[in-house]
Amino acid sequence: MPAAVPPSGIYVPAVLFFKESEDFDVPAIKSHVLRLAQGGVTGIVVQGSNGEAQHLSHDERKEAISLTRKTLDESGFQNVVIIAGCGAQSARETKKLCADAKDAGAAFVLVLTPSVWPGDMTRENIIRYHREVADYSPLPYMVYNFPTVTAGIDLDSDIILTLSEHPNIVGTKLSCGNVGKLHRITSVKPPSEFCTLAGVSEVLLQGLLSGSAGAIAALPNLVPKLHMKMYALYQAGKIDEAMKIQAQLGQGDWATRKAGGVGAMKALISKHFGYGEIYVRRPLMAVAQLNGTYVDKLEELIASEKAL
Numbered sequence: 001m002p003a004a005v006p007p008s009g010i011y012v013p014a015v016l017f018f019k020e021s022e023d024f025d026v027p028a029i030k031s032h033v034l035r036l037a038q039g040g041v042t043g044i045v046v047q048g049s050n051g052e053a054q055h056l057s058h059d060e061r062k063e064a065i066s067l068t069r070k071t072l073d074e075s076g077f078q079n080v081v082i083i084a085g086c087g088a089q090s091a092r093e094t095k096k097l098c099a100d101a102k103d104a105g106a107a108f109v110l111v112l113t114p115s116v117w118p119g120d121m122t123r124e125n126i127i128r129y130h131r132e133v134a135d136y137s138p139l140p141y142m143v144y145n146f147p148t149v150t151a152g153i154d155l156d157s158d159i160i161l162t163l164s165e166h167p168n169i170v171g172t173k174l175s176c177g178n179v180g181k182l183h184r185i186t187s188v189k190p191p192s193e194f195c196t197l198a199g200v201s202e203v204l205l206q207g208l209l210s211g212s213a214g215a216i217a218a219l220p221n222l223v224p225k226l227h228m229k230m231y232a233l234y235q236a237g238k239i240d241e242a243m244k245i246q247a248q249l250g251q252g253d254w255a256t257r258k259a260g261g262v263g264a265m266k267a268l269i270s271k272h273f274g275y276g277e278i279y280v281r282r283p284l285m286a287v288a289q290l291n292g293t294y295v296d297k298l299e300e301l302i303a304s305e306k307a308l
Helices: 026-038 058-074 091-104 123-136 157-164 179-186 201-209 224-235 239-259 261-273 293-306
Strands: 009-013 043-046 081-085 108-112 141-145 169-174 195-198 214-216
Touching: 009 081, 009 224, 026 043, 026 058, 026 261, 043 058, 058 081, 058 091, 081 091, 091 108, 091 123, 108 169, 123 141, 123 157, 123 169, 141 157, 157 169, 157 179, 169 179, 179 195, 179 201, 195 201, 201 214, 201 224, 201 239, 224 239, 224 293, 239 261, 239 293, 261 293
Parallel strands: 009 043, 009 214, 043 081, 081 108, 108 141, 141 169, 169 195, 195 214
Antiparallel strands: none
16 A cells, blocks of 8 residues: 655755754754744654754764654644655665654655765666665655755656655655656646655745645745745635745745855854854854845845744
8 A cells, every 4th residue: 555645835854953062952953843833834854954964873863853753742733744864875774764763753754865876876776776765664755856965866757757656655855946857747646646845945836836745945944934825825826926925935045055055044043033053063164154145135035034
């Protein structure tokens, strides 16, 4: 019997806050999880790329998931879904991370394609890898396509549709931002059968209009309510109004990358929402000074968020 498909909506790969020592800043992590849930997001991705998953030990990965689940449950947000990033460079380690994710309270896993040896990752090997791990995974499995962090490996729609036939593979996140690819997948597999999510806010509405289930995107770390407002307008058929907000989100996505990515988001959250510090794990760079045109654009978005 096919595994359950994630609900449609807006998911956020939560940033993870650290102390200056690089240990977890637990109060800040909890505050962030609660602000996202209060903002209405459908789910939270723990240990995604924006959560610095590659910089965490196995024990820290489990702790991040369990802390997120406990925080949500204690505050009445049992309905907020947790997706755990479980990609690693071997099938063996990825399987272990999938098992750990279930133990820690996740509902779904999200898995990148290994990329240390990109020349060996042929179409056949990519399909074999994901099928093997999905066979083992105790949780429903989503394929994560993010060429920027996988040495340029970019799964095409044929590969993803082939993988979608596996009974435990229930969706994909497309951080490639390719709306044509997204549409090819959704035209064959609707969200009720396979959860195809845009991976960036800059194509959120375009993806929805092409049949996507929503998005997993970094920008809701800053403005979750604004994303949910746009999503509600789309659901109500108010496309012109939704497109006005989409234009803001597209500008915000670009501004976040140019202002410093994860480091900039942490700095802006600390400044405007009153929790967390700027610290990231090296080799990422903290953003100590917030200034410039791109920061101004993001602060305009945050002002819109606070007005909702």
